[in-house]
Amino acid sequence: MSGKVNKAMTLKRFVHNATAAAAAAMNRPRPTCKPSTLNSFWGKVTLAPRDPIISINQLYKQDPNPKKINFSIGTYRTEENESFIFSSVQKAEEKVFSETRILEKEYSPMEGFHPFNKLAYELLFGNDHYEQSNITVQTLAGTGALDLGATFLGKFYLGRKEAFISQPSWINHYLIFTNYGFNTKAFRYYDNKRKQFDTNGFFEDIEKLPDHSVVLFQPCGHNPASVQPTPSQWDMISRIIREKNILPFFDIAYHGLCSGQIESDVYAIRKFAQDGHHMLVSQSFSKNMSLYGDRVGSLTIMCESEDEAYRVRSQLKNLIISKYICPPFQTGRVVATVLEDQFLRHEWIEQLGGITERLQRTRWQLRRKLESVCPEHQWKHITEQCGIFWYSGLTSSQVETLINEYSIYLCEDGRVNIAGINPNNIDLFGDVIRDVINR
Numbered sequence: 001m002s003g004k005v006n007k008a009m010t011l012k013r014f015v016h017n018a019t020a021a022a023a024a025a026m027n028r029p030r031p032t033c034k035p036s037t038l039n040s041f042w043g044k045v046t047l048a049p050r051d052p053i054i055s056i057n058q059l060y061k062q063d064p065n066p067k068k069i070n071f072s073i074g075t076y077r078t079e080e081n082e083s084f085i086f087s088s089v090q091k092a093e094e095k096v097f098s099e100t101r102i103l104e105k106e107y108s109p110m111e112g113f114h115p116f117n118k119l120a121y122e123l124l125f126g127n128d129h130y131e132q133s134n135i136t137v138q139t140l141a142g143t144g145a146l147d148l149g150a151t152f153l154g155k156f157y158l159g160r161k162e163a164f165i166s167q168p169s170w171i172n173h174y175l176i177f178t179n180y181g182f183n184t185k186a187f188r189y190y191d192n193k194r195k196q197f198d199t200n201g202f203f204e205d206i207e208k209l210p211d212h213s214v215v216l217f218q219p220c221g222h223n224p225a226s227v228q229p230t231p232s233q234w235d236m237i238s239r240i241i242r243e244k245n246i247l248p249f250f251d252i253a254y255h256g257l258c259s260g261q262i263e264s265d266v267y268a269i270r271k272f273a274q275d276g277h278h279m280l281v282s283q284s285f286s287k288n289m290s291l292y293g294d295r296v297g298s299l300t301i302m303c304e305s306e307d308e309a310y311r312v313r314s315q316l317k318n319l320i321i322s323k324y325i326c327p328p329f330q331t332g333r334v335v336a337t338v339l340e341d342q343f344l345r346h347e348w349i350e351q352l353g354g355i356t357e358r359l360q361r362t363r364w365q366l367r368r369k370l371e372s373v374c375p376e377h378q379w380k381h382i383t384e385q386c387g388i389f390w391y392s393g394l395t396s397s398q399v400e401t402l403i404n405e406y407s408i409y410l411c412e413d414g415r416v417n418i419a420g421i422n423p424n425n426i427d428l429f430g431d432v433i434r435d436v437i438n439r
């Protein structure tokens with residue numbers, strides 16, 4: 001028996017072979033739909049497709065293997081595999097909640113907590129860029145901002161109802177725009193072969209976008225590809241988009257978690273603003289403040305004039321009132337407190353820096369591990385990518401093997417949460433990858 005097979009067998013024994021249950025779960029059909037009776041109002045409802053990330057997470061939960069590992073979910077974990085709490089956010093919460101009086105349980109304004117809106121806007125555009133023709137409203141996190149923005153566009157946008165989205169992208173981008181009557185189409189973004197930003201494919205496709213359409217960009221920490229254009233490429237993109245009068249919609253969900261620097265991560269947004277685009281920006285504080293369940297974010301719409309902004313704001317408020325009346329006031333106050341208090345803000349930015357440093361360190365450890373166990377393959381893309389994901393290039397059948405045979409859960413498209421990798425599992429993970437790619 002060769003050393004290679006021997007090692008693989010030890011490895012399999014080590015990772016426990018209780019994964020049959022997980023395999024069964026993976027292949028388990030969903031409850032079959034019995035046809036509805038003639039009286040049913042819901043007779044024509046077909047089964048919705050599963051959310052790929054949530055379903056992998058459910059499989060993980062059902063897996064009885066005590067050594068199971070979850071790299072599929074997109075939240076930051078500590079080296080001890082625990083959720084992370086920003087001390088700055090915790091202090092802000094204590095301050096806000098100790099000051100909360102009954103009066104503040106009343107409905108908040110539809111557009112949310114005003115100081116939050118200003119501070120959230122300044123975090124994106126800088127302190128000196130405020131203009132009366134820009135509107136920022138507090139939203140139900142990044143998804144709420146995308147949804148509100150797409151609702152607004154679905155109702156009022158005078159351009160083409162075509163939204164161009166990178167291939168690959170976060171699946172919700174497609175779902176949200178489709179919900180509001182947009183035709184969604186893809187532009188090339190990632191070169192699977194070279195494992196890098198697909199510069200040629202991207203620019204070829206961007207040059208061909210129809211005038212007056214909508215294009216969605218992630219300015220940093222792209223989910224899932226983890227690569228992005230350079231600043232000079234963003235400059236070119238801004239020019240092309242402006243010439244074609246295309247509406248850019250930026251979705252920033254990982255601000256500060258890519259470079260660790262507030263300014264670098266928003267380069268594209270500030271450049272586009274400087275170039276005078278009338279654009280939309282959805283902003284999330286779920287990841288960079290660990291406020292996932294609190295649902296806090298913002299939507300900014302840049303208009304041509306103060307008068308136009310006045311009208312746009314009134315319609316946005318109408319949409320908000322019909323969707324949920326107002327966003328949660330306290331979470332807006334918590335974020336505003338972190339951003340406004342110089343000490344808390346400094347502490348927050350330092351912690352963001354610590355997180356990105358750890359992610360980068362983990363990338364290097366994984367790269368070295370794979371270079372030593374799989375020297376016949378290239379691994380430099382691991383450290384070239386940035387943000388909380390590693391877009392591994394593992395195929396869906398390799399992912400299935402990882403799940404079924406090793407209880408290691410990642411997204412079907414090969415996306416790995418880098419934060420889930422720690423000193424306890426990195427060697428095992430590297431050995432398992434070697435095993436599956438050498439089959």
Ligand SMILES: Cc1ncc(COP(=O)(O)O)c(C=O)c1O
Binds near residue numbers: 142143170252285292
């Ligand atoms: C690219 C992208 N945009 C937006 C979001 C929305 O995040 P949330 O609604 O939790 O703020 C996510 C979450 O995973 C994301 O990956």
